[in-house]
Amino acid sequence: MLSCNSPAVEIYLPTANLSTTWTANNFYQFSYYEGKIMLIRETNVAQFTCGFYCKGIDDCTSYLFSISISGASNYVNQDFEVVWSANRDYPVSENATLDFTADGELILKDVDGSIVWTTNTAGKSVVGMNLTDNGNLVLFDDQNSVVWQSFDYPTDSLLPGQKLFAYQKLKSTVFITNSTILIGMYSLQVRDKGLFVYVESNPPQAYYSRLLHDSIDVKRSIQLLDGSFTFYIYSSQISDTDYMLYTPQETPAHYMKLMPDGHLQVFKWKSEEWTMVEDLTADSVEECGYPLVCGRNSICSSNQQCGCLNSEYFRLENNFQPNLGCSAITPLTCNATKDQHFIILKNVTYFTLIVDMYGxxxxACKQACLNNCSCKAAFFQHDSNASKGDCYLPSELFTMRNDNVGYSNTIALIKVQNTTTSHRVSHKVARVVGSTFGSSMLLLVVAIGFITYVYHKRKRDAEMEEEYLDQVPGMPNLFSFEELTTATENFSKKLGEGGFGSVFEGSLKDGSKIAVKCLEGLSHIKKSFFAEVQSIGSIHHVNLVRLRGFCTWKSRSFLVYDFMSNKSLDRWIYHGVRDHILKWEVRKKIILDIAKGLAYLHEECRQKIVHLDIKPQNILLDNEFNAKLSDFGLSKLIDKNETEVFSTIKGTPGYIAPEWRSSIITEKLDVYSFGIVLLEILCGRKIFDRSQPEESWHLLFVFQNCWERETLIDMIDKHSEDMQVHKTEVLEMLKLASWCLQTNFKRRPSMSSVVKVLEGGMNVESNLDYNFTDPRIQESTVGDEKDLTLLSPSLLSGPR
Incomplete structure (x- = not known):
């Protein structure tokens, strides 16, 4: 269903002018359209319509701003197919608006005024918008040059003349209900070695491919060419092509789509409906070869009969829909590998076998899987010599296929968690307890004695911990639980809440306001609690939040800080969530404060203190917007004579430096995090933001592209006129950010050097590497968040 509002007249044109607004609503009904139409382009073979797509006819609760295709002269036919959408991750509600601003930017806003999507083309001399003959939505300038086009941001379809370049994606779309639209599990990409269709996992698993000659070193792309619609991966010219696939040539096709079930299909308009003319994956993929044809942890047999791997360890997700896959009765547990074993399945095949271990x-294959927590199965493939083979260790297990003929040389070893251990233990205990009445009474007495011992030991340990901290010179005040209960009015004024506790507002007897962080007593929380008390309890700096004191009571720990009236920095810098827009001078002061606080930690304390979790949520602002670093629960102390130490690195994804893989800890980890925060302050957006176009989700990609194209000015916070006025200073600050974000940590500046640059006493290094991309992100794909969440977030970050 398409619904579009024209601003004034009901004339359906393929172009639009600046300063135009469209609204998603049901104000006007024209046959199967609901609402007024925005743009229509009709050719002799197809009609393209631009507007708000609504899945339901009678109940439109969510909309996509989209382009759809239908047969020519199809005003009264409801068979419209969406071939592009701007906001399929974030459907908008009724009465959402699309503004084509006077500055030449398309901005999609939800009904609450929040920005969902934008073309980011303000100030680029855009004068109009056009829906072309091949369904490309184009913003053009006064020279009729393309400034922005929908063809550069593919979704799940490819239209005639549209190119899909290397590492761009088609991703399948799934409509669940009228109001729920999901990105599917399948994606298509062109890579250096050819065309691949994947099921999304970590890493992605390919089930269809067309490989190219390795000798050809060109920038790859695919294109459906008009007329014959030959499917190419080509070099620089159409005449210089690598033959790939052909679609039927007797009738021109209209579009190609990666379907929700993983099929790659080509469609044409025939007999007043869309007809599939070719399934491009069917030539090499059997029906049981699609990764999700039977869901996860399942086996597909002839006639697509779906079943679980083993009824003792797996059960159907839905007994009435076996194609939805199976789940483990007892999930795998990383810290219980001794209770894991393998189900051995012969005469099965898997849709992909990417070798992890040769020969x-x-x-050895089994042991490698046992030693790898993320491994879900081991596939051992051999030839006539069964003693040696190749080993594949997938981290996610999808549909396998039964080989009824028995020709397969693949053995599947499915890792499972023992489900009978607890039963065996219980049975053994029952036999022991039930042997004699006397022995059971003895066990009861021993148990009571043991519990009493543990209780008193824990009590003594807690008292010793309090006594120890109270005797360490320079430690902050040791508050009693009663004092904090009174100060916080029985913990009634909650400031914030996180995964490990809450923060409450309070006032001490002297009238000073405090913030009390309450941590529940998990063992790793206790370690972080002591780390914070010992690392900053005895140091004082104007740009560090002051730890006023602490308290331990039963299983709970409390940290008492000075109250920061303006809370954390993230409330002030991200467009869409900030309280108001900060002036440039305020932002400069905040940046300098952060740098001075880090320089003090790294260079002026008795031991170097590496914070390890610098991010806007951990930078607090007082009533004068002075910035102070907080949350030292992950901090690491390093002796002055040590240049680096090795330890497990934890922190917040997106702010962690690339060297986290090697577990090298130096103060340069904080320098990198500072560079990310600096970038966010200057750009007014988060490091990862799905409300942006897909290729701009990660700010580092945008930063790198702008360096290469010499368009850094486009990154400056567009919602701050003051920032635009001072853009020369902001550009210099972006250069400082690039210095801090060097992939090689040895090339990053010290924080004292950063302070000198900010105060005008030193210049930024000129010979810099502008490849800022985190290897984790580079190895996955643009817009894929999975690799950004591999590390544990800060234990103490969050509540304010």
Whole structure:
């Protein structure tokens, strides 16, 4: 269903002018359209319509701003197919608006005024918008040059003449209900070695491919060419092509789509409906070869009969829909590998076998899977010599296929968690307890004695911990639980809440306001609690939040800080969530404060203190907007004579430096995090933001592209006129950010050097590497968040 509002007249044109607004609503009904139409382009073979797409006819609760295709002269036919959408991750509500601003930017706003999507083309001399003959939505300038086009941001379809370049994606779309639209599990990409269709996992698993000659070193892309619609991966010219696939040539096709079930299909308009003319994956993928044809942890047999791997360890997600897959009865647990074993399945095949280990025995393959927590199964493939083969260790297990003929040389070893251990233990205990009445009474007495011992030991340990901290010179005040209860009015004024506790507002007897962080007593929380008390309890700096005191009571720990009236920095810098827009001078002061606080930690304390979790949520602002670093629960102390130490690195995804893989800890980790925060302050957006176009989700990609194209000015916070006025200073600050974000940590500046640059006493290094991309993101794909969440977030960050 398409619904579009024209601003004034009901004339359906393929172009639009600046300063135009459209609204998603049901104000006007024209046959199967609901609402007025925005743009229509009709050719002799197809009609393209631009507007708000609504899945339901009678109940439109969510909309996509989209382009759809239908047959020519199809005003009264409801068979419209969406071939592009701007906001399929974030459907908008009724009465959402699309503004084509006077500055030449398309901005999609939800009904609450929040920005969902934008073309980011303000100030680029855009004068109009056009829906072309091949369904491309184009913003053009006064020279009729393309400034922005929908063809550069593919979704799940490819239209005639549209190119899909290397590492761009088609991703399948799934409509669940009228109001729920999901991105599917399948994606298509062109890579250096050819065309691949994947099921999304970590890493992605390919089930269809067309490989190219390795000798050809060109920038790859695919294109459906008009007329014959030959499917190419080509070099620089159409005449210089690598033959790939052909679609039927007797009738021109209209579009190609990656379907929700993983099929790659080509469609044409025939007999007043869309007809599939070719399934491009069907030539090499059997029906049981699609990764999700039977869901996860399942086996597909002839006639697409779906079943679980083993009824003792797996059960159907839905007994009435076996194609939805199976789930483990007892999930795998990383810290219980001794209770894991393998189900052995022969005469099965898997849709992909990417070798992890060559020329090994089956036992080595099994052991490698046991030693790898993320491994869900081991596939051992061999030839006539079964003692040696290749080993594949997938981190996610999808549909396998039964080989009824028995020709497969693949053995599947499915890792499972023992489900009978607890039953065996219980049975053994029952036999022991039930042997004699006397022995059971003895066990009861021993148990009571043991519980009493543990209770008193824990009580003594808690008292010793309090006594120890109270005797360490320079430690902050040790508050009693009663004092904090009174100060916080029985913990009634909650400031914030996180995964490990809450923060409450309070006042001490002297009238000073405090913030009390309450941490529930998990063992790793206790370690972080002591780390914070010992690292900043005895140091004082104007740009560090002051730890006034602490308290331990039963299983709970409390940290008492000075109250920061303006809370954390993230409330002030991200467009869409900030309280108001900060002036440039205020932002400069905040940046300098952060740098001075880090310089003090790294260079002026008795031991170097590496914070390890610098991010806007951990930078607090007082009533004068002075910035102070907080949350030292992950901090690491390093002796002055040590240049680096090795330890497990934890922090917040997106702010962690690339060297986290090697577990090298130096103060340069904080320098990198500072560079990310600096970038966010200057750009007014988060490091990862799905409300942006897909290629701009990650700010580092945008930063790198702008360096290469010499368009850094486009990154400056567009919602701050004051920032635009001072853009020369902001550009210099972006250069400082690039210095801090060097991939090689040895090339990053010290924080004292950063302070000198900010105060005008030093210049930014000129010979910089502008490849800022985090290897984790580079190895995954643009817009894929999975690799950004591999590390544990800060234990103490969050509540304010």
């Amino acid at each position: 090994v025995g089956i036992e």
